[in-house]
Amino acid sequence: MQKSAVLGIGQIKVQEHWDKSLRELAGEATLFALEDAGLNRVDGIFVSNMLSGTANKQAQLGALIADWIGLKYSESIRLEAACGSGAYAFRNAVLAIASGQIETALVIGVEKMTDSPSAEITSALATAADADWEVDMGVSFVALNALIMQRYMHEYGWQTSDFAAFSINAHANAVHNPYARFNKTITEKTYQNAPMICDPINLMDASSIGDGAAAIVLTSSERIRNQSPKICVVGSAAATDSISLQNRNDLVWLSAAEISSKAAFKQAGLSHSDIGVFEYHDAFTIMAALALEGSGFCERGEAPRLANDEEIRINGQIPVATRGGLKARGHPVGATGIYQIVEVVQQLRGVAGETQVPRNKYGMAQNIGGSGSNIITHILARE
């Protein structure tokens, strides 16, 4: 089996890009990645996107983007697992390289969300929930996360204010990331004064949508065997859970995080203490907490303690959201999983500047679709 190595990364700033079309966003990130890789063609393209059919009235982004970036005729497919689309596209590229049929792959995550009316985007995002059993009852996607957070607080006795530390950390790191949507810090006071969106989730618990694109060029590790150091994919695994909360075995436990992270650790032959950076999926602070717990970085119900003890900071036990996370870098849904891996690569390359983590041999990225129904975990290593 061919092991994958990252040859190039590219990203654009997450923001409202009203002057650029969907394909232009994807094209910019891709050209950065190809330039970084020193390539002008690839064997296969994997595009990650959630909403283009609804928000942009455009299907088959594979062909659309291949043409736009000058790679017409290359094979190119779009993958979708709601907000977990990015890492799933990356995983399929890893498998394609492992097959030996494809030597170089381009993975592109892109989402253009801010041209559509808010109500339309809220409705489109609700397609991540169960249309028949949840959305038809009038529940929005935020409301589902609010139910989980409410239950979590009830079970473990935490207050809303205990979740502020996740967002404060994310914003503190985003200040130093030129690609982040928000380059400003927030304080506990900002959190306390934040307007309520869906009790108990307030505006500072929630990540921000945005337009964005990120891209990665992958190749077989063998192809660049003389290059050192190189960033390799040493663990890749995915798992699902039921979309509808009523079908979950445990409302406050991400089974798919547990399954996929255990599988990735096993493949990599590593343990939690090896991981120097964890780009988790903090779409809401409750998801940040559950990702840490489900992936085994702390015990059940202990994630807010980890955050409040500053163990999630750059110099802590497990640095998270080191470039701002979904909260402050922004969450262009189908692109997010690719941003996460790009950011882990930056850390392993040692180019993360002010928010460079001290232990940067191994990093983990975990992307979540729905409120835990699709979870994909990757471990990367500097070799």
Add this chain to the structure above:
Amino acid sequence: MQKSAVLGIGQIKVQEHWDKSLRELAGEATLFALEDAGLNRVDGIFVSNMLSGTANKQAQLGALIADWIGLKYSESIRLEAACGSGAYAFRNAVLAIASGQIETALVIGVEKMTDSPSAEITSALATAADADWEVDMGVSFVALNALIMQRYMHEYGWQTSDFAAFSINAHANAVHNPYARFNKTITEKTYQNAPMICDPINLMDASSIGDGAAAIVLTSSERIRNQSPKICVVGSAAATDSISLQNRNDLVWLSAAEISSKAAFKQAGLSHSDIGVFEYHDAFTIMAALALEGSGFCERGEAPRLANDEEIRINGQIPVATRGGLKARGHPVGATGIYQIVEVVQQLRGVAGETQVPRNKYGMAQNIGGSGSNIITHILARE
């Protein structure tokens, strides 16, 4: 590299399934496939669908369907390349098995189209065209195919009546397929009297949408090495072209069919005369003609002659649409590519009944997204 073998197939009748939800359609086809395979679990699931985000307000079909069929926690992703989604999902499963990371895969194509108002489905199908450069100008998806057909007739001198043979063949074969939407023959008179949809495409040139689902269980050929005969995937390739017609090098030539079929033939070490059945993508009769030409089964501009000489019939030079094709089996867009491969497997197993092809060692399936922008070709062999 692990070669893939088909362990099981399943399908349901293409029709208006108003009494069944999207997940129920997928579930039925899947249970048939798992039963045929003699399995009750798989390592990875690949779901093919084009329109669920718009027509069914449901994203992440991977998790949705995994849960419904009792395989919660399995990894499961949705792939999309408009009407070419099916074969692309199949190809990604083939690559995953080739990687050695996944031993058994389930590929499910599903589409539920008839619950939505026609105008909404027409608009959703138009997302297969270029939103910025084509659809914004008011062109529907049928209109794009009409432009191609018009040009083809102009270049090669054929009349509309010359295209009737493609549809007559499809309907003649569908009579014997219990899963086909239309179990009735049509004649030249039916074709002549058909209402015009978009000149020169009439109702008998166009395939019919429908609700449908088909599924395939794949495993590594090695895993069932003692089973004989077995149906193996010996060629798998995909290519893109520009979505917008204005960006094509040649309006009446499917470059992506040429590239992907040549690659598949090369992998298989076979030539055209080896292929005993070709399940092509006759979304419109013009696409049937272009698929035959682009894939090298006849010279440019000669496909209508092949059809009128009855060389596409069951006992002809290259039998096509042997179970009805898109025209008469029906075209539940995201499921179509899986139906095609299921039908090739039926032929290679020798269970195609009245429409069994005489030479059934090798078969080809070719699925098209857009009006030629995503083309995926597979060659299967009985070994």
